[in-house]
Amino acid sequence: xxxxxxxxxxxxxxxQSVTIACNGSSHDVGSSDLVSWYQQHPGKAPKLIIYxxxxxxSGVSNRFSGSKSGDTASLTVSGLQAExxxxxxxCSYAGRTTWVFxxxxxxxxx
Amino acid sequence: QLxxxxxxxxxxxxxxxxxxxxxxxxxxxxxxxxxxxxxxxSPGTGLEWIGSIYASGRTYYNPSLKSRVVISVDTFxxxxxxxxxxxxxxxxxxxxxxxxxxxxxxxxxxxSWGRGALVTVAS
Numbered sequence: 001x002x003x004x005x006x007x008x009x010x011x012x013x014x015x016q017s018v019t020i021a022c023n024g025s026s027h028d029v030g031s032s033d034l035v036s037w038y039q040q041h042p043g044k045a046p047k048l049i050i051y052x053x054x055x056x057x058s059g060v061s062n063r064f065s066g067s068k069s070g071d072t073a074s075l076t077v078s079g080l081q082a083e084x085x086x087x088x089x090x091c092s093y094a095g096r097t098t099w100v101f102x103x104x105x106x107x108x109x110x
Numbered sequence: 111q112l113x114x115x116x117x118x119x120x121x122x123x124x125x126x127x128x129x130x131x132x133x134x135x136x137x138x139x140x141x142x143x144x145x146x147x148x149x150x151x152s153p154g155t156g157l158e159w160i161g162s163i164y165a166s167g168r169t170y171y172n173p174s175l176k177s178r179v180v181i182s183v184d185t186f187x188x189x190x191x192x193x194x195x196x197x198x199x200x201x202x203x204x205x206x207x208x209x210x211x212x213x214x215x216x217x218x219x220x221x222s223w224g225r226g227a228l229v230t231v232a233s
Binding site for chain 1: 149155156157158159162170171172173174206217218219220221223224225226
């Protein structure tokens with residue numbers, strides 16, 4: 001079971017959109033619609049922002065959206081705001097009742 | 111509002127065992143039909159799923175940690191616990207507990223997290 005691959009960092013200016021990729025394999029992302037994304041501010045616990053690839057929990061801004069193509073899941077943050085600056089982690093079901101996370105991506109709002 | 115709280119020693123010596131407990135408030139482990147999980151985050155790195163447990167005691171573990179990890183549940187105290195044996199410096203991390211999946215509810219994500227507990231492995 002290998003960790004999913006995410007870019008170490010991405011950045012964007014306020015109002016712009018950024019996309020964070022989460023690269024897996026046919027054993028996890030490629031064969032599962034159980035991909036979730038978590039936002040983590042410094043010193044805080046992760047917060048669920050996307051589940052089942054594209055769904056948002058109640059209360060999460062619609063500026064966050066998820067998608068998947070093949071073995072790669074993506075998180076798009078639209079209309080960037082200063083409060084979006086945080087770490088973002090993807091997670092996927094990996095078969096045999098196991099779960100795997102990505103290495104995390106630091107989003108910087110310029 | 112569901113709350114989870116991790117408690118346990120903040121410092122453990124190499125080769126000893128690390129033990130943490132997660133206390134769940136405002137939800138019932140035995141009545142909720144969810145699995146409950148442990149996740150850790152080493153300094154400056156991503157998250158790592160350790161394992162998850164159901165009220166019945168049924169557990170699933172990360173294959174890379176399975177030989178050293180035991181997760182247990184105490185439904186009377188509404189708590190579940192983590193034990194990592196024979197720890198090394200690389201086990202230094204913030205350990206989180208979280209509510210995990212529910213097959214009956216078709217729910218498959220970690221939706222509520224504790225604040226995390228830093229455990230340092232050092233002599």
